[in-house]
Amino acid sequence: MSIGSNFFDELRNRITLSEVISRRIKITRAGREYKACCPFHNEKTPSFTINDDKQFYHCFGCGAHGDVIKFVTEHDNIGFMDAVEMLAAEAGMKIPQQSPKAVQQAKQENNLYDLLEEATILMEQCLNDPRNFDAMSYLLDRGINREIIKQFRIGFAPEDGQYIRKALLQKGYSDKDMIKAGLLRPMAQGGEPYAFFRDRIIFPVPDRRGRIVAYGGRILPEHMRPPQRGDFVPPKYINSSETPLFHKGRMLYGEPTARRAAAEGRDIILVEGYLDVIACAQAGIKGVLAPMGTAVTEEQIISMWQMIPSESKIPILCFDGDNAGRKAAIRVCNRILPLLEPGKSVNFAFMPDGEDPDSLIKSIGVSGFREVIKKSIPLFDFLWNTYTQGKDINTPDMKASIKKQLEHEISRISDKDVQNFYRSDLRVRVSKIFYPKRYYGYNTGGGKKTGQISIKPQMPKIKKSQKQHLVSKILLCTIINHPHIFDSIEEVLLNMVIKDKKMDSLRQNIVSFLCDYNDANREKLIDHLEKKGFSQEIRDICNESVYVHASFCSPSADKGNILGMWLEYWNDCNNAGLEEEIQNGWKRAYFDSNEKEEEKLKSLLSMKSRGE
Template identity: 45%
Template sequence: MLTPAFLDELRARTTLSSVIAPHVKLTRAGREWKACCPFHNEKTPSFTVNDEKHFYHCFGCGAHGDAIRFLTENRGLPFMDAVKELAQAASLEVPAADPRSQERAKRQATLHDVMADAAAWFTEQFEGLDGAEARAYCQKRGIGAGAVKRFGIGFAPDRRNGLRKALERHGDDKLVECGLLIRVEDEPKKEPYDRFRGRLMIPIRDQRGRVIGFGGRILGTGEPKYLNSPETVLFDKGSSLYHIDRASPASRQARRLIVVEGYMDVIGLDRAGIAEVVAPNGTALTERQLELLWRMDPSPILCFDGDKAGAKAAIRAATRALPLLGPERTLSFVTLPEGQDPDDLVNAGGRDAVEALLGRPEPLVDRLWRHEVEASPLTTPEQRAGLKQRLVDHAAAIADRSLSQLYREEWMDRFYALNRRDRGTAPAPTPGRPSSPGQRRGAWVRGKGFVPPEPPPGAEARAIGASGIDPFTARALAAGLAVHPDLILEEAELLAALPFADPAAEALKQRLLSAALHAPALDSRALAPILADERTAKLLEEMQRGSGVVFSFNRSETDPAKGRADLKAVIELLAEKREISAALGHARQRAIEGDEHAPADMLRLERAITEANRRLADFSIIE
């Protein structure tokens, strides 16, 4: 545990300006230093550094802190990493929590030395006679001397024991532990040999800039195209990001963070002057990597290749992120032109071409919607039910319940709008075959009321359509609409298509729909004369009689905004359940006719109905 005395000693031994100077151009101003603030864009310096008092302060944005805070805020280092870096520079030993932790820290420090020496040796080979092919490759890719130095690019000659001999002072065991040598476990008499041979070497660094692994790209033909370091004490692929050491401070300055697929994509965007870029280390984005991204930016931009693999990687990242989303944690997406990667884009149009795409990223909610809509045709009830179920499942995966509900409402609004649009252009049904989903749902037309749908196919499905919403639920809905009249016109189409089994509830619903149709805006004030009508008041009184089931939107203690949202969700759930039921009836009819695919569709639709019932139960309370 770090004591206040240790932290005070660390601050006292640290010259703050020397910590900040490598990242900010400081100018002496009396006993202080001044600079343009690294935490916000400004032209007139308002950022001051006071070595005597050991703090910095910006009079523009209010940023304030000590050396530890600067490393955590500007470079994105975890607290302990910042402390260790400052302690090392000040020749202080960080107290270890226990002997085991102390031993582990010493071991890792030794391995870091090994990796640093390996990176230096690869750099020497790149610059020497053996590196001619590697230098030619970089020149062909437009990677100049400045980029080679910034990224520490090196070369591993195609020799079995080149690195092993160069670093023999460290011993084979440490080189194997770092993943630099391969030991043949089944043949202990065989000597270990170099893992990386004949490859362009790209060091992978942690947030403190220490080399923890390598990515090796083959220069000629052969597989694999990229060879990464294995998992080691230092290198955990799923918990690290390539280029994080430079991208973290750059993202704070640029106020954005870009995620690309690979090392060369990062280097390619760097050629265009864009440094706030990271990449996973040859893996799909993991939950731990997402957490790292969100520490740097609340909405990282995923900029994957414009091919099927890139699109698949983007959707995989989106679905993996869903359970972790929050009000300040999301993703956005940029779709590159077909067949292009970021390097191609830079070559074709430079930074302007890249910025044109990055300037209008697609939010996660839109990217998943587009993916699901484009995933398959939407011409049958089953296909539409499948789309709706996939969207509902995505929303349900979000752990933040408030955000989950907002996603669900957004997608359901789009789903019903898509149905309305398709209904306007749908062809007439073929005789003897079921009509399109839109035709079965009917239409709500201002001035004409509700145009009823064609009956669903099959006797069982017709029975479902005829039975309507059960009396208890129907009465609760009608009473809820009287409290939230603004929802009546908004959900008019769905309400008109939902028959209420209770006659009184159906009559009240029809009166409310008729009022909404003829009123420019139906609110509580406009509703008062309607509810005061003797017939309507009698219907409402019947609605409010106890039924044993109370929905959240009819409870007096429920917040009005939440009550409205819950009522809207229940209406849409009931409409969804009715459509799934109709599709189930259709599937059963197909099964009778011998369709071999029908049983699988029936099972999926039955599960969807069970899930809809479960979600409806979330809004009701037995009394």
């Protein structure tokens, strides 16, 4: 049996649309309808209308339109079935199940959800009990206000390991179910089961639909509750173990609110602990999540990508600024590399040394934390920093070693497109950092200090009248005569555009051939280009009249110097404003991230992969 349209009609009839919406946003009555500021676009005057008779909402501002199920899926940013189940439960309706086994399982699960809901209420009451005031005052002293305590349903598990058990037994729940839900631990040799969480502040963990499925328990500081046995140091935090409802590696603390925040277009930020999520929420930062006692898993990363509706899915992972934080970041980076896909990545943010989001917000305020988030860096930059920071990059061995390690990391990206772009970016960065301006020739007049190597290289002089075509000729001539430098300048070559159409076509042909035949020598390349109809151009370019302007492009030039000279020449051409002839598309694509440039880059890359 499947869910038929009768079911949905019945669901819509039983539920009042305006009630569901009013629990999420502020609405006001306007005649037979309700009005509200639309939650799906930014507005100050309400153009969002709710009609209970017709059972739909409509926004005259952005055109958002739908029924109660659509509203819940879009507003809460949850899946269709999640929304249907949530609403059906509200309406007291049973969703037709697939099989008797599924019915049985759903029944059991529902029972566990109810059990945990009851337990949560009990622990909330315990926190508010005057006998446990030191637990409450601990939270208040930490600056957590009562509203947030209520919102996050923070509770307290009493020292008496039988308290919750007895209360739940009275309500008709069994020891077996309480053990299954992770509330109780069985006692060996037939003793009474006892509470897993005792004498701890309790952070209930909701699933994406807001149902409590697990708990994190924090110990009270020693001055408030000294441990009973002096030799035993209990862990600061303990978390529910895996249960049928709780999968530690898949869930994230703060998910229901973060999903809504993601739907509103806010950043998704991953922090370390419960108190960080809570401090951020209190400071008005929505969209903050935390893993529970474990390092971030692949499933959690994927889950964060799924909750971001936009094309660019880039959650920000926040780490401590110390060594341990950096190491944790490297481990996460290792996990994420194979998962990367177009539009899906992460940014890394690092806290100042010794601070976590909770402490930072307390000491400097929320602006301090926002600043940290603003300074977050893309995964590529993190990778680059990890391998280059603090390293001596002045010897060829180190350069080679760093390049090799980074290439190895990049080779772990499974998505070919993403891997290619990482490779190109790596090449650009390697050429920029490893081949900075070289010093050659002595400046005989007007140098800063006599005898010092001048930073002003003796550039090939180009007279204005000769300038036409010469720059592009020199650049292309070098690559034709010395294809071995291609690897390091691919990105630059790929993105320059030569005004002369035939020359630009020659450039493109060189790029696509060398991309495919990385080890091609001069003869093979020339042979290929001649077959493609560029014989005349090659004769024009590769001859003494060009070599005389730039000795490095001649076939007899010293191989070791060519790359540095080429890059320097290219740099100087740009600095000297010789861009009339060659437009440096690369600069624009990377620094302005101009969409058109990216499109061009993509089409060039796909041309490359088609072998055109």
